[in-house]
Amino acid sequence: MELDFFTPVNEDLLAETGNKLASSLRLHLADKAFPDLEGVKIAIFGVLEDRLDEDRSGEPFNFDGIRKEFYNLFAGNWHLRMADLGDIQKGESVEDTFFAVQSAVSECLKKGIIPVILGGSQDLLYAQYRAYDGVESMVNLVNIDSQFDLGDADKPISNKSYVGRIVVTKPYNLFNYSSLGYQTYFNSQDEIELMERLFFDAYRLGEVTGEIAVVEPVMRDANLVGIDLGAVSGGALGNYRLRSPNGFDGKEICALARYAGISDKVSSFGIFEYASDYNFPSAHMLIAQMMWYFIEGVNFRKNENTISAKKEFIRYQVPIDDEVLVFYKSPVSGRWWIEIPFISPANNKLKRHSLLPCTQGDYLDACNQIIPERWYKTKRKNEI
Template identity: 85%
Template sequence: MELDFFSPVNEELVGGAGNKLGSSLRLHLADKAFPDLEGVKIVIFGVLEDRLDEEPSGEPFNLDGIRWEFYNLYPGNWHLPMADLGDIQKGETVEDTFFAVQSVVNMCLKKGIIPVIIGGSQDLVYAQYRAYDGVEQMVNLVNIDSRFDLGDADKPISNRSYVGRIVVTKPYNLFNYSNLGYQTYFNSQDEIELMDRLFFDAYRLGEVTGDITSIEPVMRDANLVGMDLGAISGGALGNYRLKSPNGFDGKEICSLARYAGISDKVTSFGVFEYTSRLNFPAANMLIAQVLWYFAEGVNYRKNENTISSKKEFIRYQVPIDDEILVFYKSPLSGRWWIEIPFISPANNKLKRHTLLPCTQGDYLDACNQIIPERWYKTKRKNEI
């Protein structure tokens, strides 16, 4: 682990934790050795970078409030080895900060540890994504956000254009991008149409909140997940002066965090857009609970991505027009998948995407001769 990147955790935050999370975490403290990460499943670290924020607060921020609330939560009925590495400070340039984040996330991926990033501006997702450059697979990015953040890829990267930069910058690792909770009035029609042309997935806020369980398959197919705190309503964050009267409430955002945690494929998770404007108790507590629910989800993973697990799946075939859709159901969890056919042996995009997570509703729709939209989009991407 790149120790020089991190400033230690404030030791005063640990006092009084008792049998709460703060007493079980392996912490990077100033007067102690860097924590041993052997056997650790999740590492948490902050990134105090916000220079590419298009609406900067102009004030420095720290994550002490979030840590205080998180350390003072009780663990669930689970014993998940976790560590808090401290914070990555602003580098001399933003690129230096990106390099540090990319290096740490990449190291975690190689060690089989899930990094949880608490950050400033969401352009840090670009560095999180670039950590997958050395991993031989296509990557699915899920973003919980009221905006697509595609922006203008020809302009300098910002917290509103990092997804566009991901799409156009080599190496091209991105297989799919899914946005959860977009609000139409925050996104131009050009961006909405571009999402459709690229066969990316976009779910409006009302669509997600209307049936939040329908989002579980989207999270189950994700490799990295980013959460923009701007997707949460100002009321849920405890401050009606914030510019987001609409958005997810506390229960909904924690449900999404748990779905991300329980996904066998998610290997990194980030919470972004924390600024000095959010440094008050309700917001800090909600973010702490988001981290708690993600950790609980990780604890209850089923490890159904293994070949041996898939051999136990129940197989269903459904003829539709000229297609035969093949569905699989896990007898262990009751979850469903649909098979994506290879177009040709030369196209290797789907080496790790032969089974697409879906819902039982998708299977029932197929039985009624309705082709699932996510299956169609994934198949079309493989044909391009």
Template identity: 60%
Template structure:
């Protein structure tokens, strides 16, 4: 059982709840405590889990990571008009080996996803995304991973797995069930040309920091197609946190990263979420509160999911067909939400990864571009990946 891997929330965080308004989140969620034990997961939609593992951080100096300040900050926030039931399941401690911690994270993710509960991990080093991803091996589906990060984290796959190479390991390790990897917010000077070229060769999506901040809504279609969304706190400018967390003069501001987290939450498809590379220091209140607000926005997004039925045969979509050269692009506009999709065709004589027609989320601008005889780049990459 997953509770075998989980330590209860610290008494300090539990005691803080007693000081809060009765409508605060701390008094409305189910908490794994020493006194009350493991909470009932019936009707729970989101489960928070801390993971105290950071040994694969190349800058690790033996320090431990604690999430008490994040919990105190999160508990004292007021929920919106939410109907979503949340549980805080406590922490996964460091195992005897890093692989032991990976096994715990993989088991927890697999169990919760099967129960239609979204695991929300707060962690140390970002290599913890690897066991999150591997938990989907038994779910018989191709996986789309979105990483909000200044780096691609492809790394050198000939070396042991670490926090800047976990994506490379995901790509090369069997079983191969990664369909798409998207990076949001990369900064070119943090990524080698080899990594940039590899992203192009694999038809993965990458969005530069400046382009995303200029149009934050461009994130929404990417999130709508994601199964796993993870955030590296190194993508946030250090003035928004503390210089203990990072020495990053450029990055997302607090309101931008919260908007991105909300887009992740509102996606009907996202089934696991994580915030990683959190570090403790003596003046961490600002960083802890920002993480708490990122969690809040993700959960608000989940609360407002539309659970849209993508069966285009049911008449809930308006269909637009746009001829471009030898192609006919088929767009669909939802009558319910006015969101847009474009169809990735199934080609019967090829070994298609998706095995069927698939709808790729897009924007109204993508439709207008198609009308102007410009094939959307995400459609082109998705089709190429399907044919490889």
């Protein structure tokens, strides 16, 4: 780990934390050595970068308020070792900051550590994604956001156009992009149609809040997850002057964070768009609780993303049209998967049969001769 990237945690935040969460963290403090990461499963760090925020106020910000609330929570019945590495400061250029974030996340991935990133503008998600270069051949990105952030890939990258940059920039590692909680009036029809043409997943805010469990299979298939705080309602954050009155409430955004944590595949997690506008206690507490729920999810993973676990799955075959859909059910968790067939000699991005997380409802629909939409989209992406 490149130690020069990180500035220490403010030691004043440890006052009165007692036997709460702070006591179970390996902390990067000014008067102590950088924490030993041997055996650490989760590493928290902040990134104080916002220069590509199209609505940047220019006001300075830090994560002390969030850390104070997080340190003062009680840990659950957890068995994982955790660390707080401190903050990555702004580099001489935004590219320098991106390099530092990419390097830090990449090093964590190689060590089997899940980074939890607190960030300024969400263009940092691009650096988080690029950390998978050479680590994963194909990557699934889930973004909890009111906007798609596709933007114009021919223009300079910003916090509203980084996804477009991900799509068009080599190496082409992105297999699927899923947007959860988008609000139609914040997205042009051109972008909505582009999401369809690329066979990406898009779930409207009302669709997710109506039945939040609909996104569990999406999270289960994700490698990295990002949350834009703009996806949370101003009321839930305790400030109705924030950008939008609509969005996820506190309970819903914490449930989504827990789904991300409990996914066996999610290997990095970021909360972005923090700025001085969020510098008040209720926002700090909600963000701290989002982190708490993600960590709790990690602690309750089933480790079903392994070859040995899959051997125990129950197999079901469903003839439909000219296809035979193959479903699998875990006898341990009761969760479902559907097989994506290997296509040869086509340019098959997955290179092998792959299992796509799904719901029991998808299996029942198939039994009624209805092809699951996510299976169709994934199969089409695999053929392109």
